[in-house]
Amino acid sequence: MTKDDSSPSDRITVRRMPDRASYDPDTVASILDEGLLAHVGLVAAEGPVVIPMIYGRDDQTLYLHGSPASRLLREGRDTQLCVTVSILDGLVVARSLMHHSMNYRSVVLMGRASLVEDFDEKSRALDLISDHVIPGRVAGTRPHLEKEVKGTLVLSMPLNEASSKVRTGQPIDDDEDYSLDTWAGVLPLGIAVGEPIPDPLLKDGISTPEHITQWSR
């Protein structure tokens, strides 16, 4: 970005419902930290491609990873990416179909992804991605082997061109519809966590660790 950090770039500026937008780095970070899946868009030879991926964050850097055979990672290095993370918090049920909405938190990040080549940064980025999905998992798992780190592609993206958007609360209906006998309100949604299913090939006597039994989002 050529602009100073306090003002969003033109392309990242939210135009629809700008009152729901924020460019505050802490808000962006908190949404990224709670999200699980990023939808990553790039321009391939055949047109736009959007792929679900996991990710990790280190301060003002986002990391993506994948196999060297992945189309996105092959084409995505040194290419403009758009990384969108959406968290659905509820269905907003209005008195007219037109005013139905969703309560959500989302981040849109634009920028150029760079290939991470330094072994230590790569290894650390892979840990950050694992601990982003399951906090505490890295400490509960053997260290990476050198060949595993070398056999994985890692991309980094700066978080300096990101917008967040948040909707909360009840529906906003047209004035004349408030007299209708139609139910309106919010149906809260979140992530349901089931009972952990141990791998049938698990050795005897291994109990389920707390970072699994206590996992929540």
Place this chain on the structure above:
Amino acid sequence: MTKDDSSPSDRITVRRMPDRASYDPDTVASILDEGLLAHVGLVAAEGPVVIPMIYGRDDQTLYLHGSPASRLLREGRDTQLCVTVSILDGLVVARSLMHHSMNYRSVVLMGRASLVEDFDEKSRALDLISDHVIPGRVAGTRPHLEKEVKGTLVLSMPLNEASSKVRTGQPIDDDEDYSLDTWAGVLPLGIAVGEPIPDPLLKDGISTPEHITQWSR
């Protein structure tokens, strides 16, 4: 597509983990019907843009809608779009960080979106989108006003260039890691539904309808 319907186009063919891929229209339709959010990618002047949107399906057509002021809908008509829908079914916890994965179902749809101009098709598409998010909601809400239909943009996309990808089951670890004392298994995830929160402006005596109290995904 110039190819016959039984063979996927080159650009939609899944290259990573092709054994997880299917081009079966019924599989694609069932994933689209269960998903809630689509992440829609297009190529804008400033690069790739990915926006979360809701959608509806009618047989082999996907509908998107939004305000005439929406950037995506403004730029997305007569443009190539990539529409990706992902459902997260669980975290796959392996004995090495490298083999951690997710159980998921996803659809990637590519194609050109067309503006729906016919009033009746538009009105029907808006109903399909509403009933996709909350089945039964259309019957419980007043009909669209003419100005509401006219004031909304609706895009349609054929479903003939779509791939689905599904992962289920336990982690696949490297042979030598099965002897580790590391827990492995699956943590099932789904959508948690909270208690409906009535709008404080609701008229007295309106009970919460079954399509809200029974909503699930």
